[in-house]
Amino acid sequence: MSRDFLKERGIIKRAYLLILFGMGLTGFAQMPIFKRYYIADIPGLGWLADFYFTHFLHYLGAALFLALSFYCVTAYLLEGRRRFSLSSSAYVRIALLLAIGVTGVFRVLKNLPDVLFSPGFTLFIDISHLAFMMLLMLAALFFRVVKSGWIASEI
Numbered sequence: 252m253s254r255d256f257l258k259e260r261g262i263i264k265r266a267y268l269l270i271l272f273g274m275g276l277t278g279f280a281q282m283p284i285f286k287r288y289y290i291a292d293i294p295g296l297g298w299l300a301d302f303y304f305t306h307f308l309h310y311l312g313a314a315l316f317l318a319l320s321f322y323c324v325t326a327y328l329l330e331g332r333r334r335f336s337l338s339s340s341a342y343v344r345i346a347l348l349l350a351i352g353v354t355g356v357f358r359v360l361k362n363l364p365d366v367l368f369s370p371g372f373t374l375f376i377d378i379s380h381l382a383f384m385m386l387l388m389l390a391a392l393f394f395r396v397v398k399s400g401w402i403a404s405e406i
Contacts, residue, residue, distance in 0.1 A: 266319055274312040280305035313355060338403035340394040347387040354380035
């Protein structure tokens with residue numbers, strides 16, 4: 252295996268973790284918990300109470316995450332599958348990320364002025380988006396404890 256591939260994996264991992272952390276933080280900021288529980292009153296964290304700013308950052312994070320995802324999928328399909336195989340934990344994470352993405356798309360559509368969803372469907376999408384994110388966090392913690400990474404074996 253080439254050194255460039257190992258270096259690239261490290262950069263992708265750091266970018267993935269940074270983007271997901273940012274999206275998790277800004278996603279939770281959309282629910283006014285940071286203002287309600289006075290976390291935004293801590294010096295330097297006041298921006299967490301600004302709904303429109305955190306909303307913009309969340310969308311920016313989603314765009315970056317989609318770009319990173321498309322890059323990884325393309326790299327895997329073009330060359331990666333000849334070098335390594337994905338683990339079962341990778342497939343669980345991919346399924347959860349896809350579920351978060353689909354519910355995220357519906358949340359974006361919900362915010363468009365000409366799109367109307369019923370209150371029940373809106374609540375379902377909102378809770379599903381949050382639940383899938385929480386499941387991803389729990390799955391990541393579990394896979395970290397059992398030491399199951401994204402790659403099963405290198406070919």
